[in-house]
Structures are given as C-alpha cells and as structure tokens.
Amino acid sequence: MRVHYEPFEGRLRRYYVCNEAVVRHAGKHCQWVRGAPVDEAVSALLLEAMAPAAIDVALAVQQEITHRVEQSAALRDTQLQRARYEAELARRRYLKVDPDNRLVADALEADWNARLRDLDALQREHERQNEADRSLLDEPAQERIRALAADFPRIWNDERTGVVERKRMLGLLIEDVTLLVDAQVNIHIPWRGGRTQSLSVTRPRPMSVIRKTPAQVVSLMNELLETANDRQIAARLNELGYRNWRGEPFTLKKVMLVRRTYGLKSRYERLRESGMLTGEEVAQQLGVCVSTVHQLGRRAFSSAIDTPPTTDTCTNRRAKTSDSKRAPAVDMVVVRPD
Helix, strand or coil: CEEEEEEECCEEEEEEEECHHHHHHCCCCCEEEEHHHHHHHHHHHHHHHHCCCHHHHHHHHHHHHHHHHHHHHHHHHHHHHHHHHHHHHHHHHHHHCCCCCHHHHHHHHHHHHHHHHHHHHHHHHHHHHHHHHHHHCCHHHHHHHHHHHHCHHHHHHCCCCCHHHHHHHHHHHECCCEEEECCEEEEEEEECCCCEEEEEEECCCCHHHHCCCCHHHHHHHHHHCCCCCHHHHHHHHHHCCCCCCCCCCCCHHHHHHHHHHCCCCCHHHHHHHCCCEEHHHHHHHHCCCHHHHHHHHHHCCCCCCCCCCCCCCCHHHHHCCCCCCCCCCCCCCEECCC
16 A cells, blocks of 8 residues: 545645555555554554563663774774874885985875874874763763653654654564555554554544534424524524534524535425415515515514505505405415525
C-alpha cells in the first residue's frame, strides 16, 4: 500500500491506498483506509513497547557513544603520530642537504615548514576534540541521555517532531506494517527482533455516511411538519438537543435542505392537500380585499365576514355590492404561502 495525501480543512490528510491494480491493469483500488486511526494505533503500540526498555536503550546508547569516542580518539592519535613522523623526516632531509645547493635547501626548508604547520593544526584539532569528548561523557550529559529515554512519549507526541523523524525512529524498531481492510482494519507489525504483533481498529466511516442526517431526525421532522413550519422545526430540534454532522445547531436553511433531500412535503403542501385555501383564494371567493382576509384571520373573526373593519380598504367596493350578491360566510382556514 502507498501513502496518498488529500487537502482537508487547510491540512493534508493521509490515506493508505492499494493501487497496484490501478497502475498495472487500470482497475480500481482494492482497498484503502484513512491514515489517522492506523497511525494512532501504531504509535500507541510503539509507546507501550518502548516504556519497559527505555532505560536499557539509554544505557546502550551511552555505551555506543563511549565506544565511538574511543575509536575517534585512537584514530586521531594515529594521525598525529604520522604527522609528527613526517615533520621529523622533513627536518632530517633539510639537515642532510649540502648548504651550497641553495635551490634544494630552500625546497626542503619549505617542505619542513609545511609539515610543521600541518602538525600544529592537527595538534590543535586533537586537543579540541578531546575537550569536546570529555564534555560529552560528563555526568550532565549522561543525565540528559537518561532524561531522553524517560521523555520518549513526549518527544514522539511533540508537534515539532516531524514526520521524517518519526519514520526514522519507526525504521529502527519495526520491519514494516501490513494492513488488511475488512469490516475492521487488521494491522500486523513485525518487530526487528523477530516478534510479531497484531491489532485491529475500527474502520472510519465514509464521509457520505458521516454527513448523512440520522433517520431519527428525518422521522421527527416528518412528524413536526404536520403542525409546524421549517423555522419552528429548526427551533424545536435545537431544543431537543439535535445537531447536524458538524455539531452545529439547525437553522431554517438546514431544515429546508434536509426536507428537500429526503423528499418531505412542506407544511404548505400538506395544508393544501388537506383542502386549505390561501388568502387570495378566500378573497376571490368572498369578493373582499386580501388585506381584509388577513386582518380577519389575525383577529380570529370567523363570523365577521359580513361586517368588515372600519380600516378595510375595500369598503367602497363592497358597499356597491348588493346584499343578495354578497358571498355567504364559509367555514375555512386561511393559509399564507411560505
């Protein structure tokens, strides 16, 4: 499997994808899994395995450092001895030359001076390295090594520890990681010492399932639409503690989106199917102004159709209508369209 990155909320999200069939046969991905749960499981197993051996690892590192320092010191001593020998040999050559042969004498003197300068530079570097090695192996340095082993979980989980450093640490301890994706993600980890461990993690749900509104909420919305509109349903859902997939409260637009997605009939459509009329239709049947119907509806004067209020803007038109032609009062509910 290979690592695939996709941008998500300003960051790169990891996926482990088996694309062998895609590359070789132009097929489909045989399996894929989101990387975060797998990485968390492997990290937890690594921290658990490292905890008992932390001090042993620290001591082993200290012994390795000591051994390498000794090897470096021995190598520098050999180089210093060789430089001294070459400087001494150049001196002997200069002393044995005939003084009358000035050309050869000057060349041997220059070679002798060059050997002495090399010897002096190597001597200074040797003293500096010895001083650095002594500071590396002192007691404070040993305490820092022990503290490093004790603080391995903190270093591993530190945000400043990059992905490359984590991979290098894993490469020192783990051979590889095998993933088998089924109902769960099965992880098989062979350690470099020969031991193999297996664990399983829950497979993350697809984003389409995460964003899907629960069936319980859809059913409740369908029930509430019998007596409430979209705005009232949003307020009722928030009172009951329901939230969308982001954890945000419901709003008018969110309720409308869910209703249209699942094909739920709106409050207006349900009232129309039950035989309810709009204000315009009632006004047309009664021969009055629409504002009059709305006023009567707000004041709940179901029997005051024949006695319009004094503020009726259609009084003059209704006054011209004879009593015989006046529409009878009917029992109905006025519904305004959304």
